[in-house]
Amino acid sequence: MEKVEDQNPxxxxxxxxxxxxxSAKDGGKIDYDKLIDKFGCQRLDQSFVDRVQRLTxxxxxxxxxxxxxxxxxxxxxxxxxxxxxxxxxxYTGRGPSSEALHLGHLIPFMFTKYLQDAFKVPLVIQLTxxxxxxxxxxxxxxxxxxxxxxxxxxxxxxxxISKTFIFSDFDYVGGAFYKNMVKVAKxxxxxxxxxxxxxxxxxxxxxxxxxxxxAVPSFPSSFPHLFxxxxxxxxxxPCAIDQDPYFRMTRDVAPRIGYHKPALIESLFFPALQGETxxxxxxxxxSAIYVTDSAKDIKYKVNKHAFTGGQETIEKHRQYGxxxxxxxxxxxxxxxLEDDAELEHIKKAYGAGRMLTGEVKKRLIEVLTEIVxxxxxxxxAVSDEMxxxxxxxxxxxxxxx
Amino acid sequence: MAFSKDQLLDRLKELQIEFSQYxxxxxxxxxxxxxxxxxxxxxxxKNLFLKDKKHRYxxxxxxADTKVDLKVLSQRLGLGKGGLRMAAEEALVEILKVPLGCxxxxxxxxxxxxxxxxxxxxxxxxxxxxxxxxxSNDMSISLNAHGxxxxxxxxxxxxxxxxxxxxxxxxxxxxxxxxxxxxxxAPILSDLPVKAPTQDxxxxxxxxxxxxxAVAAKAVKPSGNAQNVKEKPVNTVQPSIPAADAGNFxxxxxxxxxxxxxSEISEDSIKQHSGQLGAEVANNIKKCLREDLxxxxxxxxxxxxxxxxxxxxxxxxxxx
Numbered sequence: 001m002e003k004v005e006d007q008n009p010x011x012x013x014x015x016x017x018x019x020x021x022x023s024a025k026d027g028g029k030i031d032y033d034k035l036i037d038k039f040g041c042q043r044l045d046q047s048f049v050d051r052v053q054r055l056t057x058x059x060x061x062x063x064x065x066x067x068x069x070x071x072x073x074x075x076x077x078x079x080x081x082x083x084x085x086x087x088x089x090x091y092t093g094r095g096p097s098s099e100a101l102h103l104g105h106l107i108p109f110m111f112t113k114y115l116q117d118a119f120k121v122p123l124v125i126q127l128t129x130x131x132x133x134x135x136x137x138x139x140x141x142x143x144x145x146x147x148x149x150x151x152x153x154x155x156x157x158x159x160x161i162s163k164t165f166i167f168s169d170f171d172y173v174g175g176a177f178y179k180n181m182v183k184v185a186k187x188x189x190x191x192x193x194x195x196x197x198x199x200x201x202x203x204x205x206x207x208x209x210x211x212x213x214x215a216v217p218s219f220p221s222s223f224p225h226l227f228x229x230x231x232x233x234x235x236x237x238p239c240a241i242d243q244d245p246y247f248r249m250t251r252d253v254a255p256r257i258g259y260h261k262p263a264l265i266e267s268l269f270f271p272a273l274q275g276e277t278x279x280x281x282x283x284x285x286x287s288a289i290y291v292t293d294s295a296k297d298i299k300y301k302v303n304k305h306a307f308t309g310g311q312e313t314i315e316k317h318r319q320y321g322x323x324x325x326x327x328x329x330x331x332x333x334x335x336x337l338e339d340d341a342e343l344e345h346i347k348k349a350y351g352a353g354r355m356l357t358g359e360v361k362k363r364l365i366e367v368l369t370e371i372v373x374x375x376x377x378x379x380x381a382v383s384d385e386m387x388x389x390x391x392x393x394x395x396x397x398x399x400x401x
Numbered sequence: 402m403a404f405s406k407d408q409l410l411d412r413l414k415e416l417q418i419e420f421s422q423y424x425x426x427x428x429x430x431x432x433x434x435x436x437x438x439x440x441x442x443x444x445x446x447k448n449l450f451l452k453d454k455k456h457r458y459x460x461x462x463x464x465a466d467t468k469v470d471l472k473v474l475s476q477r478l479g480l481g482k483g484g485l486r487m488a489a490e491e492a493l494v495e496i497l498k499v500p501l502g503c504x505x506x507x508x509x510x511x512x513x514x515x516x517x518x519x520x521x522x523x524x525x526x527x528x529x530x531x532x533x534x535x536x537s538n539d540m541s542i543s544l545n546a547h548g549x550x551x552x553x554x555x556x557x558x559x560x561x562x563x564x565x566x567x568x569x570x571x572x573x574x575x576x577x578x579x580x581x582x583x584x585x586x587a588p589i590l591s592d593l594p595v596k597a598p599t600q601d602x603x604x605x606x607x608x609x610x611x612x613x614x615a616v617a618a619k620a621v622k623p624s625g626n627a628q629n630v631k632e633k634p635v636n637t638v639q640p641s642i643p644a645a646d647a648g649n650f651x652x653x654x655x656x657x658x659x660x661x662x663x664s665e666i667s668e669d670s671i672k673q674h675s676g677q678l679g680a681e682v683a684n685n686i687k688k689c690l691r692e693d694l695x696x697x698x699x700x701x702x703x704x705x706x707x708x709x710x711x712x713x714x715x716x717x718x719x720x721x
Contacts, residue, residue, distance in 0.1 A: 161703040389710040
């Protein structure tokens with residue numbers, strides 16, 4: 001019997017992690033071990049990474065190798081079924097609250113693209129424009145507009161249009177999707193949802209009734225144009241770990257309405273440039289690298305704003321080496337530098353003081369600039385018509401090819 | 402074609418806006434102005450001409466006593482900390498068409514100032530009348546905020562007043578409250594319908610630049626009763642339904658492959674691998690380019706699919 005954690009965010013204890021707030025204890029670092037323990041999910045260890053490599057006949061994604069995606073629920077079931085020839089589909093999403101996307105936002109999408117390519121499975125992407133309309137008090141039109149703008153950046157991550165369906169809640173909720181929403185809603189009491197999400201008597205009813213919207217894309221019958229007749233199809237959800245509460249609720253409900261529990265594969269949080277304790281903020285452009293940043297911007301931001309673990313003077317640095325625990329350039333390289341050997345070398349040299357902060361930053365700037373450049377070019381190739389096509393309710397006959 | 406002081410005064414009279422005018426020697430500062438019109442009962446204004454890092458301009462017009470903190474304003478506009486600074490004198494002359502020391506809300510009457518955002522101190526509303534320069538430093542006119550509104554409306558501007566001293570928190574959950582004041586810098590092409598500003602009851606300044614042909618239209622609408630709309634203009638110009646061009650695609654692939662090939666073959670690598678150089682380079686090329694080329698191919702595929710999809714939605718079934 002799996003732990004269905006009812007966490008009340010008002011607890012005086014340490015960190016707060018839920019879909020709307022992430023903060024560490026006393027302005028420190030997030031304790032992921034404690035989080036896994038509290039949420040009741042599993043660590044993703046090396047054996048999984050090896051297994052994925054075997055099953056997909058290709059090198060595992062850098063995020064798997066580096067432990068960026070570090071926790072899961074039932075990923076082994078997905079792999080077992082896959083080995084037996086049973087496919088699955090992917091489900092991920094974005095809350096379009098702003099036009100400005102930064103690299104942290106792209107991480108789940110980069111990983112999902114890899115999963116789509118490696119396992120050759122279809123993908124549904126949910127844009128929760130209704131959620132942002134409610135939580136951020138945006139107008140309906142503005143949240144729909146942001147959803148479409150964000151869709152372009154998502155498409156630029158390289159998803160295959162013949163296997164991907166993107167939808168916005170305002171457009172798609174209804175029909176079979178809504179029927180599943182009601183089925184889910186009937187299984188979750190008001191008290192339960194308050195326990196999971198921390199709603200209060202002051203919160204409006206829109207918020208309280210939102211969770212089923214994010215739950216039901218986990219069920220294939222929500223997409224009759226895609227999965228009709230495939231009620232048995234499993235679902236894998238790559239997401240950041242703060243989304244876990246939605247899916248704990250979903251997994252609790254699923255067997256009661258006759259569906260498979262969705263599996264999850266969860267990532268760490270992407271640190272702000274100013275350090276783990278800093279907050280990445282939409283209003284502080286220097287806290288993150290945006291996909292619209294120029295090479296000059298990236299150079300400036302990394303050089304001037306990245307928090308480093310280097311020592312104050314070169315002499316001290318040569319003697320003591322850098323503090324890799326807090327060094328942001330190293331952390332970012334951990335996410336984005338493909339070459340394992342090169343990363344190891346840099347860590348060793350920097351940690352021993354042989355390499356200086358400036359050199360590490362320089363390498364990071366190269367890596368980030370390449371990523372942002374590639375993204376920008378891909379984004380320029382995304383037209384409004386392409387967005388329409390990705391978002392059209394249409395069959396995907398080759399989705400498992 | 403700059404608006405002159407006399408043209409402005411005539412226009413005010415035409416619109417039947419009540420005002421009083423006071424001539425005095427040229428003044429460049431509020432203190433100097435105060436010497437001549439400070440004892441007449443009305444409130445003096447201080448006017449700042451500002452610009453942000455993306456070359457968008459703002460006129461901030463406030464009561465002389467109102468504290469205006471540029472750092473706070475910058476954050477409230479969504480420009481981050483330190484996103485605002487005083488505009489250069491050249492910009493003053495070129496855009497507002499007024500001399501140094503003469504920034505005034507009236508300057509937005511000029512065509513060249515179409516894109517300049519205007520922020521007015523809500524303090525003006527509490528005063529019986531306020532003093533502004535009528536496009537020239539040798540005169541001050543006093544009028545009530547209603548009069549100013551009437552004038553602004555007559556030139557298609559939406560007068561909106563802001564609490565300039567407020568310092569609301571700006572963060573992940575509190576979007577910048579003045580974001581709607583940031584001008585949208587979508588390109589305006591001369592032969593296309595230009596700004597049709599709409600007025601709504603909340604007094605938001607909205608500009609809509611519409612364009613039918615190549616550039617994708619970005620119509621910005623006022624958000625209901627909330628001010629939490631951050632308009633971050635996208636700088637790239639979108640191509641019109643890009644066609645999946647096999648020729649271009651192949652050229653791009655070949656360019657990358659040959660660039661990599663050239664970099665792999667050097668004196669050193671020839672010495673190192675001699676006979677095996679071919680195999681070595683071939684392997685490296687595959688390793689380095691695999692993902693890159695797959696991405697290009699996916700873009701090509703998506704584009705071709707989109708063309709087909711678009712055609713399919715306009716397909717006319719065969720007549721039987």
